Amino acid sequence: MAQQIEDLKKLLIPNRKVSLVIHRNPDGDALGSGLALKAFLEKKGLNVTLISPNEMPNYLKWLPGVHQVLIYEAAVSKAQQVLRQSELIFTLDFNDLTRTGQNMGNFLKSLDDPTFIMIDHHLEPTEYAKFQFSDSHKSSTSEMVFDFITALGGQDLIDKDMATALYTGIMTDTGSFKFPNTTPHTMRIAADLMEKGIDHNAIQIKIYDSFSLDKLHLLGEALHKLVFLKAYKTAYIALSKADLHKYHYQKGDTEGFVNYGLSLKEADFAVLFLENDDEGVRISFRSKGQFPANEFAKKYFNGGGHRNAAGGRTKAGLDEAVQLFLEKLPEFTSHLSHANE
Ligand SMILES: [Mn+2]
Structure with missing residues (x-):
């Protein structure tokens, strides 16, 4: 770590062209870490472009600087040109180039000898980065970017x-700050960030208390459709294209x-199936305790993640995806807790 930081310091020099890439369907952590690192590197005099594979969700569009994000899907040739000219490419909040999507992933892989710098907190990183900051015990990539900036002496x-x-x-x-990934270190960083003058309550409201009426009604529909499989301590929701529409x-x-x-x-495992126009079915997995949501996602739904939070996808139809899930669920009964029995 220390040696990597020293080596990187020599590369982070003014006017250098740098790209920051986040994962497809960016979330708060991907965008938050990207925007902060972009601002830091710009203060160091570098020429920085933050690239998202596709459009970001509306609930994040208030973030400071978000309108400077280059959307790969919307400007492919421009984004490719920027990436080709970049001497360094940071990849944030993912650890496999395919997480940027098929097309962008293939393009990144085709680049001539790029210097990739990975900052990420997911399990099982693939080998593509010359500089790899990978730690699945960290709460978030944003926590790691804070530590990264601090290690470079840039906290001020x-x-x-x-x-x-x-x-x-x-x-x-x-x-x-309620998931098991929250550590004393996470809370100390949150405190440091508060001392920078942020309005933490306003952030909370912008993210969690800014729903549209349509979203609340969709939530009502989703909760109504929730199925609980008592024997498997598993709850699932399947939303079709028609529901979303x-x-x-x-x-x-x-x-x-x-x-x-x-x-x-009584639930140890929760799953959401979402039938999406362009991507087949997207599946989110959450679990309590030892239940390995990421193994389920990896084994049957082309995905992965953390033990308690994972994602996957399939080109199959919605009914087929749910069928496969129901068929494979019994394989995982040994991971269920016995606390409530
Ligand atoms: Mn993350």
């Missing part, structure tokens, strides 16, 4: 906007829905 350069971005990332990835679905509207299943006292 963190201003209110950067602190707002980092706090948003940590807050969303920890479920407002009925409530004028906007990107990000189903954020957090999967957690309602897990709020059932």
Whole structure:
């Protein structure tokens, strides 16, 4: 770590062209870490572009600096040109280039000898980065970017906007500091960010108390459709294209829905199936305790993540995806808790 920082310091020099890449369907942590790192590197005099593979959800569009994000999907040739000219490419909040999507992932892999710098907190990183900062015990990439900036001696350069971005990332990835990934270190960073003058209550309200009526009605529909499989301590919700259409679905509207299943006292495992126009079915997995949500996601739904929070996808139809899930669920009974029996 220390040696990597020393080596990197020599590369982070004024006027150098640098790109920061975040994962497809960016969340608060991806965007928060990206915006803060961009601002820091710019203060160091570098020429920085933050690239998102696709459009960000509306609930994050208030973040300071968000309108400077280059959307790869909307400007492919420009984004490719920027990436080709970049001497360094930071990849934030993911650890496998395919997480940027098929097309962008292939393009990144095709670049001639790029210097990738990974900052990420997911398990099982793939080998593509010359500099790899990977730690699955960290709450969030935003926490790691705070530590990264600090290690480079730049903590004083963190201003209110950067602190707002980092706090948003940590807050969303920890479920407002309640998930098991929240550590004393996480809380100390949150305190440091508060001292930069952020309005933490306003951030909370912008993220969690800014729903549209359509979103609340869609949530009502989702909760009504929730199925609880007592024998497997598993709750699942499947939302079809028609359900989403009925409530004028906007990107990000189903954020957090999967957690309602897990709020059932007896539930160890909660799953949300979302039939999406362009990507088949997207699946979110959440679990309590030892239940390995990431193994389920990896084994059957082309995904992965953390033990208690994972994601996956399939090109199959919605009914097929649910069928596969129901068929494979019995394989995981040994991981269920016995606390409530
Ligand atoms: Mn994250």
